[in-house]
Amino acid sequence: MAATPSPALFIRAEWRDHVKSLISVLRDMNKNKALLMMVLPAAVWFVCFSYLPMAGMIIAFKEYRYSREGFLASIMNSKWVGFDNFKFLFSTSDAYVITRNTILYNAAFIVLGLVLAVALAVMLSELVNKRLAKWFQTGMFLPHFLSWVIVGYFVFSFLSVDRGIVNQALGLFGIDPMHWYNDKTYWPVILVFVFLWKSIGYNSVIYLAGIMGIDRSLYEAAMIDGASKRQQIFRITIPMLTPLMVIMTLLAVGKIFYADFGLFYQIPRDSGTLYSVTNVIDTYVYRGLKVTGEIGMSAAAGLYQSVVGFVLVVVSNTIVRRIDKDNALF
Amino acid sequence: MIGVRKKRRDFSQLSPLGNALAVLLAGGFAFLCVFPFLFVILISFTDEAALARNGYSIFPEKWSLEAYRYIFLTGDQLLRSYGVTILVTVLGTLISLVMISLFSYAVSRRSFKYRNFFAFFAFFTMLFNGGLVPTYIVVTQLLGMNDSLWALIMPMAVNAFYIMIMRTFFILSVPESIIEAGKIDGASEFGVFIRLVLPLSLPGLATIGLFSTLAYWNDWFNALLYIDSPNLVPLQSMLMRIETSMQFLLQNSNNPSVNSGLLQSLPQDTSRMAMVVLATGPIVLAYPFFQRYFVQGLTVGAVKE
Numbered sequence: 001m002a003a004t005p006s007p008a009l010f011i012r013a014e015w016r017d018h019v020k021s022l023i024s025v026l027r028d029m030n031k032n033k034a035l036l037m038m039v040l041p042a043a044v045w046f047v048c049f050s051y052l053p054m055a056g057m058i059i060a061f062k063e064y065r066y067s068r069e070g071f072l073a074s075i076m077n078s079k080w081v082g083f084d085n086f087k088f089l090f091s092t093s094d095a096y097v098i099t100r101n102t103i104l105y106n107a108a109f110i111v112l113g114l115v116l117a118v119a120l121a122v123m124l125s126e127l128v129n130k131r132l133a134k135w136f137q138t139g140m141f142l143p144h145f146l147s148w149v150i151v152g153y154f155v156f157s158f159l160s161v162d163r164g165i166v167n168q169a170l171g172l173f174g175i176d177p178m179h180w181y182n183d184k185t186y187w188p189v190i191l192v193f194v195f196l197w198k199s200i201g202y203n204s205v206i207y208l209a210g211i212m213g214i215d216r217s218l219y220e221a222a223m224i225d226g227a228s229k230r231q232q233i234f235r236i237t238i239p240m241l242t243p244l245m246v247i248m249t250l251l252a253v254g255k256i257f258y259a260d261f262g263l264f265y266q267i268p269r270d271s272g273t274l275y276s277v278t279n280v281i282d283t284y285v286y287r288g289l290k291v292t293g294e295i296g297m298s299a300a301a302g303l304y305q306s307v308v309g310f311v312l313v314v315v316s317n318t319i320v321r322r323i324d325k326d327n328a329l330f
Numbered sequence: 331m332i333g334v335r336k337k338r339r340d341f342s343q344l345s346p347l348g349n350a351l352a353v354l355l356a357g358g359f360a361f362l363c364v365f366p367f368l369f370v371i372l373i374s375f376t377d378e379a380a381l382a383r384n385g386y387s388i389f390p391e392k393w394s395l396e397a398y399r400y401i402f403l404t405g406d407q408l409l410r411s412y413g414v415t416i417l418v419t420v421l422g423t424l425i426s427l428v429m430i431s432l433f434s435y436a437v438s439r440r441s442f443k444y445r446n447f448f449a450f451f452a453f454f455t456m457l458f459n460g461g462l463v464p465t466y467i468v469v470t471q472l473l474g475m476n477d478s479l480w481a482l483i484m485p486m487a488v489n490a491f492y493i494m495i496m497r498t499f500f501i502l503s504v505p506e507s508i509i510e511a512g513k514i515d516g517a518s519e520f521g522v523f524i525r526l527v528l529p530l531s532l533p534g535l536a537t538i539g540l541f542s543t544l545a546y547w548n549d550w551f552n553a554l555l556y557i558d559s560p561n562l563v564p565l566q567s568m569l570m571r572i573e574t575s576m577q578f579l580l581q582n583s584n585n586p587s588v589n590s591g592l593l594q595s596l597p598q599d600t601s602r603m604a605m606v607v608l609a610t611g612p613i614v615l616a617y618p619f620f621q622r623y624f625v626q627g628l629t630v631g632a633v634k635e
Contacts, residue, residue: 035439035442039432039448046451049465070472071468128344138621140363142617143363146610149550150609152573153603154366164385165388262550285461
């Protein structure tokens with residue numbers, strides 16, 4: 001007669017399995033010990049600077065109160081308010097204005113940036129004097145290396161009311177000096193211009209690298225068939241660059257909910273009269289946190305940005321993946 | 331005859347007219363990119379009184395070195411900020427090179443059992459982030475970095491994008507066979523990494539190092555968020571603060587409670603422009619030489635495993 005195993009023995013057998021799997025996990029970790037040690041510093045960094053803040057997003061649903069007892073106490077002791085912060089945020093006109101500004105500016109940057117960067121890259125690649133092309137490229141790359149603070153000073157030397165050269169030039173035509181930093185009419189144009197000024201050179205270098213990668217024999221074959229330079233550009237260069245253009249554009253679209261804080265904060269010199277055309281999600285969140293102290297609303301706006309931004313990145317990446325697997329982020 | 335000449339036209343190059351147009355447009359834009367910097371240099375060498383009369387001018391009526399003399403005589407703050415920026419840049423670049431290269435090397439190793447987990451751990455942060463407010467609260471309250479040099483260094487030390495570039499670089503430039511050979515010879519993981527892998531990866535390290543050097547040198551955002559003490563203000567942030575206090579004083583110049591002596595004590599226009607020149611000088615002088623590595627970084631980043 002087979003002895004039915006007593007329950008105690010049964011459990012013990014299960015334990016044995018647990019212990020075994022624990023041992024094998026430990027053995028694996030021991031085998032990878034050195035590599036795990038290598039990963040550790042940056043992994044800790046990611047926990048501190050990326051994953052803890054993700055968990056901290058919970059404060060968007062709270063009425064945040066700073067507590068002296070530290071981080072956890074602050075979060076635990078803050079009152080749970082559900083979606084109130086979001087209700088407040090979306091009941092103001094701010095939510096609409098910052099969303100509109102962020103998306104419209106980025107859309108303008110993407111479209112104009114693409115056209116101008118590709119045009120410049122094509123021109124640089126076709127210049128007869130290659131040495132000159134190299135010099136031009138170096139010049140165009142310069143703005144990329146400067147901070148927005150410095151660019152802010154540059155712009156000020158143009159737009160200063162009493163000393164700027166734009167007003168001096170207007171004076172030559174008998175036009176009264178403009179109060180640039182208090183008149184929002186022209187700021188959409190100014191911001192788009194400044195952004196393009198800073199970024200086109202950098203982007204055209206990427207496209208130039210793409211053009212350099214095109215098979216030269218295509219051009220030789222076209223020339224034998226008597227294709228003019230213009231035909232070569234529009235029938236070979238541009239079509240061959242199209243995948244790169246599509247990918248760069250889609251990746252930029254994935255980030256359309258994130259604005260360049262420096263551009264929108266430094267260039268208008270944080271001028272209050274201009275907020276309706278210069279306030280974007282990033283500047284709004286910053287001011288809520290550091291200036292007005294509306295932490296709840298600011299956190300809500302940040303969460304809104306992160307979530308919509310995440311959806312956009314995933315969607316645009318899925319599209320990139322369909323077109324060209326190698327260029328997808330994941 | 332004309333027909334024959336047309337047929338013999340050289341199609342391998344732009345026509346002279348097209349080339350002239352391209353030179354004009356590309357050259358014009360290149361000039362536009364460099365001009366503001368040259369202009370600021372001109373302003374910094376202009377006589378302050380001439381500036382007050384004529385405004386910023388491309389042809390200064392009177393030249394002067396006064397701005398630079400003023401800075402070197404009274405430039406405690408500038409010197410201190412230079413010090414902060416250099417310290418943060420050097421320390422930050424070193425820390426980020428160590429953390430990034432270790433992490434991305436481990437993740438590039440096929441034999442590392444947890445490579446996919448850690449690769450995703452880093453990569454996910456490129457897609458989703460907690461945003462400014464929770465980050466600020468974690469850094470100031472949990473990590474207690476408020477108003478310290480660490481607040482200028484740590485938030486920028488690691489970046490998932492650099493890790494992806496570096497991992498690709500390790501995979502492409504360090505063959506697995508070299509690592510295996512090193513291990514057969516009895517070297518430890520760390521030994522292999524330091525003696526075999528790093529020497530092979532210098533170009534990649536240079537690229538990442540330059541990216542982060544530039545990022546640290548140009549950073550003002552972390553100072554804006556976390557720094558109060560004037561002793562810890564880096565260059566870019568100092569330039570920003572001068573501007574802000576200037577504006578504040580000008581806006582309130584009619585207000586008797588605001589000390590008008592304060593306005594006098596702030597550096598004048600030419601001196602501020604001279605500070606801009608001194609803050610950007612090192613970059614502008616150096617970047618034509620390391621431009622190549624940036625382009626390299628862009629193209630390496632595009633190649634995937």
